[in-house]
Amino acid sequence: MAQATVSANSYAGCMSVKETTTAGKILHNSIWFGLETLIETVVFLSASVAVARYLGPQKLGYFSYINFFVMIVTRTSGSGLAGATRKYMAEFLALDQLGAARAVYNLAYRYQLLGAVLITVLGLASVALFGDPSYKLISYVLILSIVPGVMSWVPAQANNAFEDVSKNTQSAFGYLIAYAIVIGLTIHFHWDLLGVASASLISRSVEVVLRTIPLHAKLRTFPLEKLDSDVIDRIRRFCIQAIGIQLLMSVVWDRSEMVFLKAFSGLEQIAFYSISFGLATNLLVVPRTFGGATGISLMVEAARDPDRIDSIMKNSCRYLLLVVFPVHLGCAAITSEAIRFVYGTKYVGAIPVLIIASILSIPRAFQEMPDILLRAADRQKQLFFWLVVTGVVNIALDAALIPHFGAVGAAWGNGLSQAFGIVAMWKQAQRAYRFSLPLQSAIRLGLAGATMAIIAYGLGRIIPGLPGLILAVVTAIPIYVGLVRLTRGLESSDRLRLMPLVQRLPGRVRPGFSALIAFAIPTAAAEIDMM
Secondary structure (H helix, E strand, O other): OOOOOOOOOOHHHHOOOOOOOHHHHHHHHHHHHHHHHHHHHHHHHHHHHHHHHHHHHHHHHHHHHHHHHHHHHHHHHHHHHHHHHHHHHHHHHHOOOHHHHHHHHHHHHHHHHHHHHHHHHHHHHHHHHHOOHHHHHHHHHHHHOHHHHHHOHHHHHHHHHOOOOHHHHHHHHHHHHHHHHHHHHHHHHOOHHHHHHHHHHHHHHHHHHHHHHHHHHHHOOOOOOOOOHHHHHHHHHHHHHHHHHHHHHHHHHOOOHHHHHHHHOOHHHHHHHHHHHHHHHHOOHHHHHHHHHHHHHHHHHHHHOHHHHHHHHHHHHHHHHHHHHHHHHHHHHHHHHHHHHHOOHHHHHHHHHHHHHHHHOHHHHHOHHHHHHHHHOOOHHHHHHHHHHHHHHHHHHHHHHHHHHHHHHHHHHHHHHHHHHHHHHHHHHHHHOOOOOOHHHHHHHHHHHHHHHHHHHHHHHHOOHHHHHHHHHHHHHHHHHHHHHHHOOOOOOHHHHHHHHHOOOOOOOHHHHHHHHHHHOOOOOOOOOOO
């Protein structure tokens, strides 16, 4: 394949920004990821609470059950070609082969559009033939949302290949604004389930338009090459494997327990599990933000300089641990008071489910990085094999636990199988790339998080209701920071790595954040290797 001529329009020129180091790019993307994810979490959490109170457990359970299948179809349809877009565009951009990168995108986008239309037609036909007559209209609306949902994947992953997620964040703002408006109107005018389903269709349509148009304009400035047949074969093979992996991941990660709950427990248990699963997923806002930004650079560095993988993985894991332990263990500690205050007494049955889901979802924070490394190394066969094993474990646990324990059994089955699968993924990633894990930091930070959670739980028991909930949350932060210092959970070099974040914060916040870092982390070494 002929290499594109390096010019002022080269990828290096397009990326001539301040964030030129790996650490800088991760920080830059983390901020944009964080902004999007934070706003998304606030919007969806607020909407989910409002919708749950408005619909009640029975209607919410049915909507969650139908939307579960739409979600699987959307993610499975979007994962194969979108993943190939990210991988092969990143490779060609790293080599400054802009024409090949554009050709990869064009190929993926065409096939994605054909697949989205075909799947949507089949879905509409299935609803017409087999759907519940009482819910056919909302099912049609949800099925139609597959098209914009699937078509937003390829441009999103193309932006990731450029190591610039700001474009995805900007389009996501339109999505979130549209979703919030339609949900608000639905509750105000009592549009019921049809309004909730329409919110998904309208918001996804807004997002795909805002995301696609700027990217296509950018790609038109690149040359266009013809892909070699061996490259097309590699992309095709990658897509087939990725789709199979996504189907398995839907079993392991995406609430497949709802099928068992519908068969053995009923709609109310589906609602309890859906709420708990959603809240546990929201706890992963910061870990997924940082893990997603790290994954973008990992994909590029795996092709550019594999020797840097070790330092990136070790440091990234330590920062994820710093956030994961207090957030998840703290949530488990205050769940009883939080559910009663936010959702009301109708959802008290979700309390034990959320406690289990909060703790067992800790490993999910570490899912992204080994997945990226295995895909970058073209070791999807190993990933596929262990996902099959994990899926079998998950189904076996669901079949054994859900008939007897309902949503509580679903939380145990999902959480334990996920932990097993993520450990297996990490072992396989370590075979593809040589890197170590910060085990000593994990023990120290885990001890700090557990101690903080015990104190928060005690405060909630001593002072019940909203006052105790507020006191537990407010006091948990300084307690945890002090425990991190006491246990020396972070390394001295982490101070210099985290200090650039201070410059991104508003001026009034900088002194306090700097003091917080200085207190929690021992004196930094004079020189460090910035990731």
